[in-house]
Amino acid sequence: xxxxxxxxxxxxxxxxxxxxxxxxxxxxxxxxxxxxxxxxxxxxxxxxxxxxxxxxxxxxxxxxxxxxxxxxxxxxxxxxxxxxxxxxxxxxxxxxxxxxxxxxxxxxxxxxxxxxxxxxxxxxxxxxxxxxxxxxxxxxxxxxxxxxxxxxxxxxxxxxxxxxxxxxxxxxxxxxxxxxxxxxxx
Numbered sequence: 001x002x003x004x005x006x007x008x009x010x011x012x013x014x015x016x017x018x019x020x021x022x023x024x025x026x027x028x029x030x031x032x033x034x035x036x037x038x039x040x041x042x043x044x045x046x047x048x049x050x051x052x053x054x055x056x057x058x059x060x061x062x063x064x065x066x067x068x069x070x071x072x073x074x075x076x077x078x079x080x081x082x083x084x085x086x087x088x089x090x091x092x093x094x095x096x097x098x099x100x101x102x103x104x105x106x107x108x109x110x111x112x113x114x115x116x117x118x119x120x121x122x123x124x125x126x127x128x129x130x131x132x133x134x135x136x137x138x139x140x141x142x143x144x145x146x147x148x149x150x151x152x153x154x155x156x157x158x159x160x161x162x163x164x165x166x167x168x169x170x171x172x173x174x175x176x177x178x179x180x181x182x183x184x185x186x
Contacts, residue, residue: 002181006133013051023186025125025171027114032170033103034064037096039166040157041087049087056085061096066107069100095156102154118172120146125186127174136175139164 008018026032038057042050050057060083062068072080080086080093103113110116118124120142130136143164150158158166168175176183 003179004182005177005180011048014048017047017051019182022169023171023174023176023182025186026169027118029103029107029113030064030066032113032117033066033100034058035166035169036099036103036155036158037061037064039162039169040095040099041089041092042165043092043157043159043162045087053086056083060086066100066103069097070104072097072100092157098154098156099158102150106153117146117170120149121167121172125171125174130175130177131179133177136177137164140173143167 002019004015004018008014026035034057038050038054041053041057058064060080077090077093077097081088081090086093106113106116110119126142128136139160144160146167147158147160147163150163164173167173171186174183174186176186
């Protein structure tokens with residue numbers, strides 16, 4: 001059995017996410033949008049809860065098609081709020097629509113959300129060297145700068161802690177602990 005980051009625990013879904021996705025540098029705008037929506041939905045909840053609802057989110061939010069989500073109206077939001085496959089929190093559902101519109105504006109300004117996002121880390125993964133999961137911070141100065149900029153652009157549910165979780169997921173930072181088998185792989 002490989003040595004993993006301790007936060008995965010023993011849940012197969014968490015292990016699968018850790019072993020194949022978390023921390024892998026991501027440059028696909030659709031996937032980056034999915035991460036923003038899911039990380040915002042996770043606020044106050046466990047990541048496992050969101051992973052269990054991920055397929056429900058993909059179905060309910062049209063495969064995270066940012067153009068479609070930006071056009072959602074009040075009737076669609078009411079429909080989403082009745083869907084048990086997602087987190088039925090009005091602020092979080094509304095933020096998905098707001099964030100889709102802000103995401104498109106960033107794409108138009110920078111050519112892609114990827115170009116905008118990765119500029120915060122000099123277009124390369126920042127490799128940390130944490131000896132234990134307990135050493136990993138909840139937020140960093142870069143996450144605080146990213147959060148402020150996203151908020152200025154109209155995004156919601158993008159505080160510094162959410163931004164740092166997003167940066168970890170998207171591979172902008174490598175926060176696998178040094179003894180984790182994924183540390184040198186990503």
